[in-house]
Amino acid sequence: GNSVTQMEGPVTLSEEAFLTINCTYTATGYPSLFWYVQYPGEGLQLLLKATKADDKGSNKGFEATYRKETTSFHLEKGSVQVSDSAVYFCALRYSSASKIIFGSGTRLSIRP
Amino acid sequence: GAGVSQSPSNKVTEKGKDVELRCDPISGHTALYWYRQSLGQGLEFLIYFQGNSAPDKSGLPSDRFSAERTGGSVSTLTIQRTQQEDSAVYLCASSLLDNYEQYFGPGTRLTVT
Numbered sequence: 230g231n232s233v234t235q236m237e238g239p240v241t242l243s244e245e246a247f248l249t250i251n252c253t254y255t256a257t258g259y260p261s262l263f264w265y266v267q268y269p270g271e272g273l274q275l276l277l278k279a280t281k282a283d284d285k286g287s288n289k290g291f292e293a294t295y296r297k298e299t300t301s302f303h304l305e306k307g308s309v310q311v312s313d314s315a316v317y318f319c320a321l322r323y324s325s326a327s328k329i330i331f332g333s334g335t336r337l338s339i340r341p
Numbered sequence: 342g343a344g345v346s347q348s349p350s351n352k353v354t355e356k357g358k359d360v361e362l363r364c365d366p367i368s369g370h371t372a373l374y375w376y377r378q379s380l381g382q383g384l385e386f387l388i389y390f391q392g393n394s395a396p397d398k399s400g401l402p403s404d405r406f407s408a409e410r411t412g413g414s415v416s417t418l419t420i421q422r423t424q425q426e427d428s429a430v431y432l433c434a435s436s437l438l439d440n441y442e443q444y445f446g447p448g449t450r451l452t453v454t
Binding site: 273274275320327328329330331332333 | 344345372374376382383384385386389391397399400432434439442443445446447448
């Protein structure tokens with residue numbers, strides 16, 4: 230079946246460090262891929278998305294590229310800030326379906 | 342404008358009791374979704390409403406779970422005879438149309454003792 234696997238946390242980094250959170254998926258066909266973020270005490274928010282192979286989604290300094298050959302959608306940021314501390318969810322969705330399939334989430338903590 | 346709201350924000354109930362969780366979607370959004378976020382299970386889809394169409398109930402874990410959406414707006418998720426494994430954060434989301442970006446509410450944290 231369709232699924233999303235992301236690296237387990239927690240991930241703890243120092244401010245200005247480089248961030249990578251790995252995400253791979255199993256799916257038939259060509260889903261759209263997403264990263265959602267959940268800041269402490271807030272609801273889930275869409276961070277970025279990519280709808281087809283080789284697309285790069287970007288927002289707030291974060292980037293992820295839809296890699297069909299490796300079925301991956303790794304999240305990266307060149308220089309993290311304390312305010313990036315949150316839980317990050319990788320997800321997929323088919324255009325013909327309504328539900329989003331989420332990964333288990335990765336908790337990121339950035340220390341000053 | 343106002344986002345998706347959910348109530349209550351926290352609910353503690355005894356095993357075997359029924360609970361109702363409420364979701365107020367963004368005004369004008371025709372699609373509404375319920376998800377559950379539990380430890381060790383991540384986020385899982387429960388049910389989806391789109392306009393007047395029959396809901397997609399494929400994610401409901403058992404017949405103790407049901408949901409309705411009245412007047413195409415507010416939705417209520419009901420869990421009957423709650424069990425400890427029902428403890429989780431229940432998230433509601435809405436979107437303008439199916440396949441558009443989903444906006445999530447803050448969730449209801451349910452604890453079954």
